[in-house]
Amino acid sequence: MPYKFKSRATADLIMLDATARRLLDILGKDTTGHGIITVEQIPGAIAALEQAVQREEEQRAAAKETQDADEDAQRDEAPAGAWDPVSLRQRTxxxxxxxxxxAAQGREVTW
Structure with missing residues (x-):
């Protein structure tokens, strides 16, 4: 089931279930029904998402440094893009x- 995020400041944003649930989990929001991010909660939500993006990028960089030769060989044989999943930065x-x-227009976000 896709999620539809709404705000009076922007057009609707539709996300696939897995992506939306991951972002809402990062924000500590309930993923079982409708919800709201109030104007007061938005700065904290932005900070939480940016921190999660930073952590993922650090983990990816560390993993890239520690790959062994066998993984490099598998990557060379894999189809293009098979080892480049969409990053959290792109999804957020x-x-x-x-x-x-x-936040700039003082409007909440609902789903």
Whole structure:
């Protein structure tokens, strides 16, 4: 089931279930039904998402440094893009934009 995020400051944002649940989990929000991120909660939500992005990028960098030769050989044989999953930074970008624009206009985000 896709999630539809709404704000009076932006157009609706539709996300697939797994991505939306991951972002809402990062924010500590309930993923079982409708919810709201109030204007007062938006700065904390932005900070939490940015910290999660930073942690993931640090983990990816550490993992890249510790790959062994066998994994490098498998990567060479894999189809293009098979080892480049979509990063959290890419997945959060539209949601962060919605949060920032909503905060600037004093509007909450609901789903």
């Amino acid at each position: 970008a539209p949601f962060l934009d919605m949060l920032k624009r909503s």
